[in-house]
Amino acid sequence: MHFRASIILPSRDKHPLVLLTLFALERQSVPPDRYEVIVVDDASSDLTSGIPAAWSFPYRLRLLRSEAVLGRPAARNAGISVAEGEVLIFLDAEVLVGPGFVESHLRLHEQDGQLLASGVLTMKSAYTYLHPGFSAAQVQQAYGLIHPRPRHHAAWEAFMAGGGPQLLFSREDIHAEAYRELAFAKPMEAVYEAEILQRFGDRLAGFHLPWLISHTGNLSVRRSAFELHGRFEEYEGYGWDDLELGYRLYRQGYRFAHIREPAVYHQEHPVAPSVAGEAQENFFRFQQKYRELSLLVLLLLYLSAPMSFSFHQAHLVLDEAYRLDAESAGLYLPMLGTLRSMLEAAGYLLRHGQTPSHLAAHAGCPPGSPARAHFEAQRSAIAASGRWPMLVEALARLTSL
Template sequence: MLRCSVVIPTYNRERLLRFTLRALARQTLPPDQFEVLICDDGSTDQTRAVAESFADVLTIRYFHQEKRDGFGASSARNLGIAQAAADVCVLLDCGVLPESGCLQAHVDSHEAAPGPLALVGYVYCLMIDADPEGAAEMDQLLDYDDADRSIALLRENGRWPDIRDQYYAKYGDDFGRQPAPWAIYWTCNVSAPTALLREVGMFDESLHAWGGEDMDLGYRLHRAGAYFAVNRAAAGLHVPHERESKQGERRNYEYLAAKYNTPITGLLREFASLAVHPFNINDVIRDRGLPSCDEFDGRVTAR
């Protein structure tokens, strides 16, 4: 029985894809209990050949879409979610190397949850792309062909922990009762029930630039009743790579603020200035006495 579908969007990153698939081939979750859906956003390199080279050790399905202008990860992920055969989707970025127990931790969390769960995995070296010197040091220190060994080394020496550790230290690993838990639902290594992802509309494909598309999905999962938490055992390692352009990020936040038009989502307009950011948004909501989105919508409906 399939217990999870791993959805990986990719575009011209055959080297990173090979690392990710190699780590998936070493999962403790038996290979007949998960599938891997490669969602190719119009690659022109050997992405398909790399995916097919793992067909003897993984249940792999490859999907290709023609490249459109701009950022196509949302539509690529939607392609995978729509085709997923398991009850749980693990959304994993190309270039994130899951530790051998990662998928087992994801499915165990969902199977133990009393209701729908939006699970966040732990990601070492997240945002290292903004630090070229750190990325170069990582390349020398870590073996990307051995995710377990590399992650064990990072745990031992305390280097490059998940940047969300400051959030977890403040709110705990079980942070689902915070007013905006969706603000750190970054889809490099997360999971959610497949049916709920489809019910809330999956990713918004009108976002054609990088930034905010994952928080938007998290927001809708939150409004649909999903509970948010992190499972540190669902760990992965982010391999450094060239950064996506952030030119459209401000525009995306403006769009999302207008799309939902609540006091809380209105705070996204302040993300560009960093006056509000994912790590302080819960405090800002409390300090300003903002109503929850459900409360605000109820007030508007009652008028």
């Protein structure tokens, strides 16, 4: 059988959320014989491995079971190994999708054979079950959404009485997209909208950081991309393996597209406290692999306020650096090299739990040195021109730390 798409879902102890995701994938505008779904069960201790025996689906469902924990990127790579579709679509196990989801990805790849498509910037969140592991903030938020809706009161009362996890929606509810009634906007959606999508559009035209949309909560790329450029880096812990792939493809000339419709919904679940530290470690691994300004500029967002930059400001720093280098035939390469080194030093210090400081000295330009004098002369020259305001601002903030 020839599949146009393979949908790959890594899952570890995400039952029943992954089951609801599988229900959502039943109602697609693309015929079910044109796509397959691959669940990679990453040593789950719940009921995930029993889903194929307990339920039937209109599409081909394959479940790959690993007895040892692989981690999410390795689990995705296992799915890639057996996928038969021309286009590989990656979903987190707990993401709900509307009827046009598969079609929206396939349509873009029909238009462009060297594309990465993603819909994470406008991803919503929704409560589909109640879990004892929820944080106090999640419990309060869930209550605010459930209180006006009597149909969920019995589940809420059972949950508050210590009755364990409570599922809020049935298969039919998922088909009807009833989970939208318990949905809300993610905190970063307005930022992404204002800083990226409203400025550069859904095709991210002219944006120097398009790879930032490369999150596997909702991402697709042709299978040939993995054959030509390798699979996911198998980082331990959470995060940045998907963005590393996006950056790698960006360097190979791939284009990027954001999918706004249909919207996708992340099902709320407990979050391990180790996630933030794991992401910080993997971000540092990513930095050390490339050590290029086009990546390191992202560290401007991680400086403490009021020194931090926005996505658009980081884009402008890159844009001005590229234009300055092109127009000056390499005259300002020493100054731009110091910028890159200061950012790399900031990444190193953040990775080791330290506040970025004395960055110019870390970059080989301590006060009073000939290197610092040359750097300051070049910085003064571009500031005097008035043509490179954001680059000048970045240099000023970094050297002041």
